[in-house]
Amino acid sequence: MDRNLFILLSIALIAGYLGLKLKIPAGGIIFSLIAVGGVKLLSRMETGPIPGFLNLIPQAALGLFIGTQFTNRVLEEVSKMWGYIFISVLVLFVTGIILAVVYAKMNLLNPPTAYLSTSPGALTGMIFMSLDLKEVNAPVVALFHLIRMSCLVLTGPIILKVIDYLKVAQ
Numbered sequence: 630m631d632r633n634l635f636i637l638l639s640i641a642l643i644a645g646y647l648g649l650k651l652k653i654p655a656g657g658i659i660f661s662l663i664a665v666g667g668v669k670l671l672s673r674m675e676t677g678p679i680p681g682f683l684n685l686i687p688q689a690a691l692g693l694f695i696g697t698q699f700t701n702r703v704l705e706e707v708s709k710m711w712g713y714i715f716i717s718v719l720v721l722f723v724t725g726i727i728l729a730v731v732y733a734k735m736n737l738l739n740p741p742t743a744y745l746s747t748s749p750g751a752l753t754g755m756i757f758m759s760l761d762l763k764e765v766n767a768p769v770v771a772l773f774h775l776i777r778m779s780c781l782v783l784t785g786p787i788i789l790k791v792i793d794y795l796k797v798a799q
Contacts, residue, residue: 631677641665654782658752662775666768688757721749742766746773 644664648656668674707714729743738746741764745755752774759770 633674633676634679637665637669637674637676640668654785655752655778656782659775659778659782662771684757684760687753691753718749725749738769739764739766742769745770750774752778 641661641664645657645661648658648660653659669676725747726744728747729738729740732738732743732747733740737743741762742759745759745762745765746769748755750758752771755774756767756771759765759767
């Protein structure tokens with residue numbers, strides 16, 4: 630691994646730690662992504678290929694974090710909501726597919742990048758998937774989802790209060 634990757638890894642760890650300390654949802658990945666991307670662009674730093682184990686570690690850790698949250702209680706709650714889950718998934722996927730087709734037809738993005746950029750999904754999951762697919766422009770996918778996630782983080786508290794107010798007002 631080259632020297633610049635070590636520098637960027639250090640920046641990612643520091644920025645990610647700051648994002649977590651500030652208790653911002655997904656702050657670890659949001660802060661590290663912005664910090665590393667910003668430093669790389671501003672300094673015009675070149676990096677060599679990233680070793681495969683650096684892709685495996687966060688994916689395995691994410692699988693561990695999410696997998697350990699599954700309990701019988703969670704499965705019982707979810708089992709009562711399959712219809713609602715299906716409707717939500719259907720609406721989000723159809724909207725994403727329509728946008729992907731529009732962006733691809735406008736030659737804004739190649740079809741695989743357009744699809745992953747507009748598909749619903751977690752920031753980390755979509756980034757890992759785009760990194761695994763060679764024809765996908767992973768930084769573009771990351772930016773789409775980073776902006777979406779940042780909007781959720783910024784507007785989430787207000788929207789949750791409005792939803793809560795509407796629920797109480799009934």
